[in-house]
Amino acid sequence: MRIRFPRLRARSRxxxxxxxxxxxxxxxxxxxxxxxxxxxxxxxxxxxxxHCTEYLAQMRETIRLAGRVAPEDLTPVxxxxxTDLYRRWRxxx
Numbered sequence: 440m441r442i443r444f445p446r447l448r449a450r451s452r453x454x455x456x457x458x459x460x461x462x463x464x465x466x467x468x469x470x471x472x473x474x475x476x477x478x479x480x481x482x483x484x485x486x487x488x489x490h491c492t493e494y495l496a497q498m499r500e501t502i503r504l505a506g507r508v509a510p511e512d513l514t515p516v517x518x519x520x521x522t523d524l525y526r527r528w529r530x531x532x
Contacts, residue, residue: 456484461491465498 453476456464461484467473468481485492513521 453480456480458484458488458491461485461488462494465495468495469498469502 461481464473464477464481468478473481485495510518
């Protein structure tokens with residue numbers, strides 16, 4: 440006689456995020472664009488990573504402050520630097 444035990448289903452779980460992935464997803468997180476599962480993974484990572492938690496706080500502060508900058512607040516050098524940075528970013532993508 441063979442005894443059968445019910446099979447336990449392995450809970451399918453996506454791998455935890457690493458810091459680089461959190462950095463790449465921070466904008467989607469702040470905009471509420473992550474799926475529920477990805478948002479949970481993101482927040483799980485934050486709960487155990489003070490560096491990414493600080494990065495998120497810095498991004499929130501940057502967004503808060505940048506919302507107050509008007510084009511006339513920028514010097515010509517700042518405008519040129521930002522334009523150059525944007526163009527380099529676009530060329531990489």
